[in-house]
Amino acid sequence: MKILVTGSNGFVGKNLVETLKNIKENKDSSKNILVEDIFLFDLNSSISDLDKFTKECNYIVNLVGVNRPQNSQEFYTGNKEFIETLCMYLKNNNNKCPIIASSSIQVGNETDYAKSKKEGEDYLKKFSKENGNPVYIYRFANLFGKWCRPNYNSVVATWCYNIANNIAIQINNSNALLPLCYIDDVINEIIECMKGNANYNGEYYEVSPVYKVSLSFIADVLYSFKKSRRNLSIPDQSHEVVKKLYATYLSYLPEGEFSYPLKMNIDGRGSFTEFIRTKEHGQISVNISKPHITKGNHWHHTKNEKFLVVKGTGIIKLRKIGDDKIIEYKVSGEKLEVIDIPTGYTHNIENIGDTDMITIIWANEPFDAEKPDTYFEEV
Numbered sequence: 001m002k003i004l005v006t007g008s009n010g011f012v013g014k015n016l017v018e019t020l021k022n023i024k025e026n027k028d029s030s031k032n033i034l035v036e037d038i039f040l041f042d043l044n045s046s047i048s049d050l051d052k053f054t055k056e057c058n059y060i061v062n063l064v065g066v067n068r069p070q071n072s073q074e075f076y077t078g079n080k081e082f083i084e085t086l087c088m089y090l091k092n093n094n095n096k097c098p099i100i101a102s103s104s105i106q107v108g109n110e111t112d113y114a115k116s117k118k119e120g121e122d123y124l125k126k127f128s129k130e131n132g133n134p135v136y137i138y139r140f141a142n143l144f145g146k147w148c149r150p151n152y153n154s155v156v157a158t159w160c161y162n163i164a165n166n167i168a169i170q171i172n173n174s175n176a177l178l179p180l181c182y183i184d185d186v187i188n189e190i191i192e193c194m195k196g197n198a199n200y201n202g203e204y205y206e207v208s209p210v211y212k213v214s215l216s217f218i219a220d221v222l223y224s225f226k227k228s229r230r231n232l233s234i235p236d237q238s239h240e241v242v243k244k245l246y247a248t249y250l251s252y253l254p255e256g257e258f259s260y261p262l263k264m265n266i267d268g269r270g271s272f273t274e275f276i277r278t279k280e281h282g283q284i285s286v287n288i289s290k291p292h293i294t295k296g297n298h299w300h301h302t303k304n305e306k307f308l309v310v311k312g313t314g315i316i317k318l319r320k321i322g323d324d325k326i327i328e329y330k331v332s333g334e335k336l337e338v339i340d341i342p343t344g345y346t347h348n349i350e351n352i353g354d355t356d357m358i359t360i361i362w363a364n365e366p367f368d369a370e371k372p373d374t375y376f377e378e379v
Helices: 011-024 047-056 073-092 112-131 155-164 183-194 215-231 240-250
Strands: 002-006 037-041 059-062 099-104 135-140 142-144 177-182 211-214 264-267 270-278 282-289 294-299 305-311 313-320 326-332 338-341 345-351 357-363
Touching: 002 011, 002 047, 011 037, 011 183, 037 047, 047 073, 059 073, 073 112, 099 112, 099 183, 112 135, 135 183, 142 155, 142 183, 142 240, 155 215, 155 240, 177 183, 177 240, 211 215, 211 240, 215 240, 282 345, 305 313, 305 326, 313 357
Parallel strands: 002 037, 002 059, 059 099, 099 135, 142 177
Antiparallel strands: 177 211, 264 270, 270 282, 282 357, 294 345, 305 338, 305 357, 313 326, 313 345
């Protein structure tokens, strides 16, 4: 398939082009579609490029659009007149290839933007009947995701950028609901349309899912991402829109601020550092033990743990409370093996090597100093 992408340097265009490149270069076999060539048309392209591309392509994704013009006439130039030009070249070159076209859920509003989008839709439908080109018009909701331009026409992009860069955000109506659609879902739908599996609702084509969330929800979630570096929390990945907002937020982190420090609790035995804390899935920590040092010698009622030595050599000992039998496991970074620490067993871990031993520890709940559920007892 030879695909022409117009508006190839825009938000949707860039994400689509990079996906098509991965398919073309055999980096992504999950999409099950053949991409032979990709023709890119954007502001820097010439009209002769459009003539050439419409001779060779056998699929078009039209993403050209104007959102924030200097005057209202530019809406019609970008959202309707370009479609007329594209269709003229297709007709002149006797090309009846399918066209996927981006429109907006704002169609029906009395704004020049909405009117220009509707006129573009109507022209495409008329051209489809007259020239025989299959047309798939998608009315996109408010899109968000990586590479979206902040301070332009996306609330999510602007707020992600501002919050990540310590700039205040403005909320006019915190209860206002915003229909959101994630960029990866948009790209997947475009690919599915090319494969003949377009999502048609009876009036137009649409991307699913659409998340209807309040502005206050978006703001609260984005600020929680900002705080997560301090409280070591991880956003709830089972909440689809939260997971997608988090992926989006991270793409707006300032260069040079991808890293953040952790508090290392250091003493003569080594160190203990909390890495991640979650209410749902517990806590992950990194324990460093100096050579020939023993740590632990305590037990828990409900708290349970998993130990994974990733560097060095040690012995983990466990003994059930009230019993004399000692259970031993030799552990090493040379052979990764998880040791479960059951409740009601006092336990310790000893570094028997001559170098530092590093252990990854998962606990089923974050440590609470007021309710530590940790009781000293020698193994």
